[in-house]
Amino acid sequence: MTIHHFKGFGGVRLEADISGDENDPAILLVHGAGQTRAVWGTVAEGLVQAGRRVVSLDLRGHGGSEWPEGGRYDLAAHVEDLRAVLAQLGSRPVVVAATFGGWIASIALSVDGSNLAAGLVLVDMPVRSDPQVAKDIGERLRKVGTKVSDWDNRALDGVDLDAVSAQLLDAGPSLKLPTLVIRGGISWVRQAEGTKEFDKSLPDAEVFEVADADLLVMTDRTEALLAHLLDFLERKQPRTANEFRAGSDARTLRDAMGCFATGITVVTALGDDGAPIGLTANSFTSVSLDPPLLLVCIAKTSGTAHRLREAEHFAVNMLQTSQQPTSNRFAGKGQDRFAATAWHSGETGVPLLDGSLGSFECKRHAVHQGGDHFILIGEVVRAQYEPRRDPLLYFRGKYRRLHFA
Ligand SMILES: Cc1cc2nc3c(=O)[nH]c(=O)nc-3n(C[C@H](O)[C@H](O)[C@H](O)COP(=O)(O)O)c2cc1C
Structure with a gap:
């Protein structure tokens, strides 16, 4: 993530976080009054993971953006800020704007x-x-604002609430771009006068209301918001699918394989000199229950390969969440892997890593050719596991943890 500064209306400095790959389609996140870009944290993360480049902006008078002397905080100034930021972005983003940010975005995008x-x-x-409600929220925000001072308390002073509704109803028919309206169940947001009229006036809109009563979807139902947002983006701002074809670059194939989430193991054995050997592998798969068989695929180029293939017995150690350093150690070069790792000998003599999620001690059953890897099949002679630990996971080249839905 990098911090970027845009030039807003009248030269006001506007601060934003930018994350994700610069070649991915862009999203501009705009927060509401009395918030900062931090409010989008989880949503921004989810968008980046789904292959979007995310620019998360602080409005003037909020967070890291300038709090202009003399404080021009009227809606028109915010609208011009947003139009200036959009003009400075390299590509046209989808603008995702919450509450007060929605007012700014609707008016800013109603022209061109x-x-x-x-x-x-x-x-x-x-x-x-x-x-x-506006008065209550204003007062609440002001209180919070004074306490943490991450926004300028004057930032709401310049907004004429009575004029906004008319401006929005005026802007609606001119919003000639794909639009998604998404609301939580807070009744005053849903049922407020003009809401239906505004929705109907939009030329190209989908409206979605998250059913639960008395929730703001923005803060209370982040996951539901993200799901609807991603569905909309996939349809209206499709990403070009990455494609591998036989003969093309191996990197894309590896990335495609990396979409399959796995656990992580360290495969260990004793070399013919009696020294322990081992490497990190996620190509582990169970093969058969009767007889009990499993496999791992080992790169022929790996330093351990020839000794592992000759070993009479080997072990597969399944790693748990705290063993990320162990995974790195057994995948990296230049370290004595076993000197830095607590281990003990199993019944068959193979090294078993202390504190693992589980281990399988195997007798070599077969070795098959598999292109630049060989497939090592073992017959399980002993398996142990610890039911109260969580696995270390691997997905798209990164370590992950279980998330219970
Ligand atoms: C998460 C992860 C999974 C891996 N899976 C495998 C695998 O299944 N097979 C393999 O041969 N190498 C795999 N590797 C790469 C080896 O661990 C790495 O090349 C290691 O340095 C080989 O050690 P060696 O050359 O001492 O044998 C993996 C690495 C990581 C980080």
Whole structure:
């Protein structure tokens, strides 16, 4: 992630986080009043993982962006800021904007919107604020703002709440770009006057309401928000699929294989000189229950390969979450792997790594050719496992942990 500064309206410095691959389709995230770009943390992460480049902006008077002296905080200034940022981006992003940010984005994109952005997503945006609710929220935000001072308390002063609704209803029919309106169940956001009229006026929109009562989808249902957002993006801002064809680069094939999530093992044995050998491998698969067989695929070029293939017995140690350093050690060069690892000998003499999630001690059953790897099949003579530990996982070239849905 890098921090980038844009030039906003009147030269005001606007700060943003940029993450993801620069070749991926871009998303611009715009937070609401009294928030900062930090509010998008989980959503931004999910978008990057789904192959998007994410620019997460702090509005003027918020977070790391400039808090202009004399404080021009009217809606028009915010709108011009956003248009300036869009003009400075290399490609047209989909703009995802929450609450107050939605007001800014709707008005900013109602002129020439499709030249500036590839789509618009409005999250929890009320078309008309209930004056009492607006007052309560304003007061609450001001209190929070004074405490943590991550936004300028004057930032709401310049917004004429009465004028906004009319401006939005005016902007609606001119939003000529794919639009997704997504709202949680907070009743004043959903039922506020003008909401249906605004939705209907949008030329190319999908409206989605998350059913649970009294929730803001933005903060309370981040995962539901992300799911709808990704579905919309896949349809309206499709990524070109990566493709491998026989004969083309091995890197794309490796990346394709990396989409299959696995656990991680360290395969160990004793060399013919009695010294322990071992390497990290995620190509482990169970093969048969009767007889009990498993396999691992070992690169013929690996330093361990020839000794492992000759070993009468070998072990597969399944790693648990705290053994990431062990995985790195047994995949890296230039370290005495066993000197830095606690281990003991199994019944068949093979090295078993202490504290593993489980281990299989095997007798070599067969060795098959498999291109630049060989397939080592073992007959399990002893298996042990620890039911209370979580596995270390590997997916798309990175370590992962279990996440229970
Ligand atoms: C997560 C992960 C999984 C791996 N899986 C395998 C595998 O299944 N087979 C293999 O031959 N190498 C695999 N490797 C690579 C080896 O661990 C690495 O090349 C190691 O340095 C080989 O050691 P050696 O040359 O001492 O035998 C993997 C590496 C990592 C980080």
